[in-house]
Amino acid sequence: MYQWEESIFYHIYPLGFCGAPSSNDAVLKPSLLLDKTIAWVDHIKELGANAIYFGPVFESLSHGYDTVDYKLIDRRLGTNQSFSDLTRLLHRNGIRVVIDGVFNHVGRGFWAFEDVIENGQNSKYCSWFENLNFNGKSPYEDTFSYESWNGCYNLIKLNLKNLEVKAYLFDVVKTWIEEFDIDGIRLDCADSLDFEFLRQLNSYSKAIKSDFWLMGEVVHGEGDYRSWLSDGVLDSVTNYECYKGLYSSHNDRNFFEIAYSLNREFNVKDGLYKGKALYSFVDNHDVNRIASTLNNETHLYSLHALLFTIPGIPSIYYGSEWGIYGKRTNASDEYLRPKLDLLEVANNSPNKDLVKVIKKFATIRKQSNALKYGEYKQLLVTHEQFSFARITEDECIIVVVNSADSIAKIDLDIPVSGRKVIDILNDEEAFPIKDGKCHIGAVYPCWARILKVIR
Numbered sequence: 051m052y053q054w055e056e057s058i059f060y061h062i063y064p065l066g067f068c069g070a071p072s073s074n075d076a077v078l079k080p081s082l083l084l085d086k087t088i089a090w091v092d093h094i095k096e097l098g099a100n101a102i103y104f105g106p107v108f109e110s111l112s113h114g115y116d117t118v119d120y121k122l123i124d125r126r127l128g129t130n131q132s133f134s135d136l137t138r139l140l141h142r143n144g145i146r147v148v149i150d151g152v153f154n155h156v157g158r159g160f161w162a163f164e165d166v167i168e169n170g171q172n173s174k175y176c177s178w179f180e181n182l183n184f185n186g187k188s189p190y191e192d193t194f195s196y197e198s199w200n201g202c203y204n205l206i207k208l209n210l211k212n213l214e215v216k217a218y219l220f221d222v223v224k225t226w227i228e229e230f231d232i233d234g235i236r237l238d239c240a241d242s243l244d245f246e247f248l249r250q251l252n253s254y255s256k257a258i259k260s261d262f263w264l265m266g267e268v269v270h271g272e273g274d275y276r277s278w279l280s281d282g283v284l285d286s287v288t289n290y291e292c293y294k295g296l297y298s299s300h301n302d303r304n305f306f307e308i309a310y311s312l313n314r315e316f317n318v319k320d321g322l323y324k325g326k327a328l329y330s331f332v333d334n335h336d337v338n339r340i341a342s343t344l345n346n347e348t349h350l351y352s353l354h355a356l357l358f359t360i361p362g363i364p365s366i367y368y369g370s371e372w373g374i375y376g377k378r379t380n381a382s383d384e385y386l387r388p389k390l391d392l393l394e395v396a397n398n399s400p401n402k403d404l405v406k407v408i409k410k411f412a413t414i415r416k417q418s419n420a421l422k423y424g425e426y427k428q429l430l431v432t433h434e435q436f437s438f439a440r441i442t443e444d445e446c447i448i449v450v451v452n453s454a455d456s457i458a459k460i461d462l463d464i465p466v467s468g469r470k471v472i473d474i475l476n477d478e479e480a481f482p483i484k485d486g487k488c489h490i491g492a493v494y495p496c497w498a499r500i501l502k503v504i505r
Contacts, residue, residue, distance in 0.1 A: 052233075052261040054285065055327045055422045057146065058358075058412050059365035060099035062087065063335040064107055065114050066387025067368055070126035073112050076159070084127040087136060090392055091143050097371060097405065098412025101146040103236055105335055107133060113383075114150070115238060116157025116204055120222040130229060137230050148263065149226070151235035153219055154242050155198070155205040158190070163206055167192060178215050180207040199239065210247040220254050227258050240266025240278060240287065248283050265329050279326050289328040289362055291315070296332055296356055297340065300349040300453050305436040308356070309428060312438065316361045316426040323361075324425070330362035332370070335387050339369075339376035341401065347373065348496040350404055352453050355475075355498035358411035359440065359449045361426050371408050373401030414474055414500055420445040427465050434458070435493070439465050446503040447474075452493040460490040464503060471501035 064070070068083035084107070094102070106114025109122040123133045137147045156163060162175040166182070170193060176182050179196050186195035189203045199205040208215055226232050235255070237243060243266075255262040265286040266278050273291070278284045292315070295308035315323050332353060333340040341347055350373055357364050369390050376385040396405075415421045424440035424447065431437075434454040440447045446466045452458040464471070464483050471488055473479040476499060481488050483503070493499055 052146070054234075054261075054263050054363060056416075057101040057363050058099045058415065059101045059103050059148075059329075059363065060094045060097065061103045061105075061331070061334060061365050061367045063105040063114075063368070063387045064127050065105070065124070066335070066384070067390060068127060069389030070124075072384075074110060074124065074126055076109075076111075076118070076125075078125050080123075080125040080129050082128045082132050084123075084136060085132060088139060091140065091145070093392060093396075094145065095143060096409065097366065098409055098416065099366065100144055101148060101233075102140060103148045103365065104150065106150045106152060108152075111157045111159050111204075115152050115155075116159075117152050118157050118159035119161070120219075121225055134230050137232065141231065146233040147230075148234040148236055148265070149230075149232050150238055151223070152238045153208065153210070153247075154239035155207045158204055158206065160206070166194070170194070177212050178209055180209050199242070210244040216247060216250065220251065223251065223255055224258060227255070227262070233259070233261075234263030234265065234285075237264060237266045237284070240284065241268045241270070245277065245283060248278070252282055252284065274322065275328070276322060279323060286327055286329050286363065289315075289330050292328075292360065292362070293331055293337075296353055297343050299436075300353055301343075301345045303433050303453070305431055305433060305451075305453065309431040309436055309438075312360055312426060313428050318425040318427050318441075321426065328362045329365060330357055330360060331365045331367065332357055333367050333386075334365075335367070335383065336378075337386070338378060339367075339374060339386065341370070341373040342375045342377050346496070347401065348455075349453055350401060351407055352451050352496045352498055354404070354408055354411055355449070355451055355500070356436075358408075358415045359421055359447070359498075359500065360438075361424075361440075364412075364415070366408065369395060371405050372396065372399030373404050374399060410475065418445065418447055418502075420447040429462055429465070430460065435460060437462060441466065448499075448501040448503065450490060450493050450499045450501065452498070453496060455495050457495065458493045460493055462488045462490065464488055466503055466505070468503040468505045470504050472504055473499050474502050475500040 109119035109124045110116045165175050166173040181197040184194045197207045264284045266284045268287040275287045278287050291311050295311040299305050299308040420440040420442045424442045427439045429437040435458050437450040468483050470480050470482050
């Protein structure tokens with residue numbers, strides 16, 4: 051059975067990545083724009099990723115999260131056959147496929163909602179939608195009101211306690227697994243989904259595919275993810291707390307922030323999520339690109355050193371391996387989700403060396419069980435230096451990060467017995483351990499050391 055801790059994700063928002071039209075009039079001839087991914091497979095593999103998370107791929111009216119047909123690939127991206135061929139190609143290249151499951155809401159073009167619009171109270175689908183009420187009107191002048199997602203009335207909330215809705219959505223998942231052979235689902239708005247629905251979905255999907263992975267979008271800056279990570283609910287959630295801590299600890303010259311979060315979440319004694327593999331990221335389709343978020347772009351290097359060594363499953367959002375820029379505006383997310391040409395971005399990116407560094411970090415992570423599965427133990431925290439250990443029975447890796455613009459000297463207490471540490475990031479440089487302590491004479495600016503204890 052596949053262990054998802056072995057994964058490094060590459061995240062693609064398909065409609066933007068492919069440069070698809072912003073709206074779908076449902077009469078367009080299907081294109082094969084998502085086949086563009088084929089040209090990126092070698093790059094994705096060389097980067098070190100072995101899993102892809104595709105944002106919305108099913109028929110929708112605009113941005114993908116307003117689904118109108120869960121069983122049809124969006125005509126702006128391809129066809130069911132072309133997507134099935136693509137997943138087979140990715141699997142042959144050792145890349146697992148996770149797709150967005152948007153089960154909290156649908157678009158106004160969803161067939162069951164259109165039936166309500168046409169037939170009113172006589173529609174047999176009235177109970178499919180949350181708080182649908184014929185005593186009022188919607189902002190679209192429907193003869194009824196309904197509950198929307200976050201005040202967006204083009205997104206109609208589904209009633210996930212309705213047995214017919216659940217049966218329909220579970221059949222959708224079965225179709226996805228059987229037709230496309232997907233390996234998992236990222237559940238959009240998981241923090242709004244009914245827990246009983248999640249439990250039943252987990253049981254249902256794993257009965258079809260035992261190592262099927264369910265990861266939930268839970269947008270908490272500092273909350274408690276344990277309800278979603280309980281046995282039988284979800285396998286993972288988005289770690290928004292550490293997302294924020296990773297960049298702001300650099301911007302504020304305050305590693306105490308990320309150290310607090312990691313200790314709270316994963317420390318060996320009483321970490322809230324000890325032994326759980328959360329989904330780690332530094333940007334995605336909903337937030338500013340990390341190069342636009344950091345005050346100092348050189349921090350891209352120390353930040354990614356942390357991304358690949360802290361507990362969790364790391365993810366790279368397409369294009370950010372080159373440090374491209376992008377900020378959302380009040381009116382649009384389009385700058386976060388650009389069309390990219392592989393050769394153009396590779397040749398003209400502002401941070402060409404970042405790709406090489408990420409490849410190195412990914413290789414180190416894949417070769418280390420401690421970095422994938424090890425317990426977390428904090429060793430040292432100052433405003434601009436941070437060190438922790440990842441420990442298994444057979445391996446101890448010590449990570450030291452320096453975000454300052456000058457060389458740092460570090461003295462460490464080594465948490466396991468050993469003769470020396472070897473820096474597997476920087477030319478195997480060795481440092482002796484004496485009486486359980488080790489002196490590191492130089493940790494270079496905005497860089498890291500990844501030290502393996504030799505026993």
